[in-house]
Amino acid sequence: MPDEFWRKHEQDTQDLIEQKIKETNIHPLPFNPGQVKRLLKHEYPFQDNSDERFVYAFLCIDDPYEATKDERLRAKWIEEAKLLYGEFKPSGP
Numbered sequence: 001m002p003d004e005f006w007r008k009h010e011q012d013t014q015d016l017i018e019q020k021i022k023e024t025n026i027h028p029l030p031f032n033p034g035q036v037k038r039l040l041k042h043e044y045p046f047q048d049n050s051d052e053r054f055v056y057a058f059l060c061i062d063d064p065y066e067a068t069k070d071e072r073l074r075a076k077w078i079e080e081a082k083l084l085y086g087e088f089k090p091s092g093p
Contacts, residue, residue, distance in 0.1 A: 023030075082088075
């Protein structure tokens with residue numbers, strides 16, 4: 001007795017084959033919505049294989065100017081503290 005899941009798998013496989021046949025009858029090349037052939041800013045230009053061009057590290061790295069932003073915020077907070085509490089005066093002789 002055939003299994004229902006196996007029958008569904010066979011039907012899906014048959015549908016996929018029919019879909020591929022229809023696609024190749026319409027046009028032999030795969031669908032490419034972007035006709036512009038230039039590289040994106042996060043693609044590595046010196047790799048031969050176009051499937052491996054994406055460099056995910058570019059998308060994952062932090063902002064290199066974030067430290068500068070933190071320094072500006074820190075200076076602003078120090079100035080605000082000076083306004084609230086006055087200049088820093090060390091204790092002792």
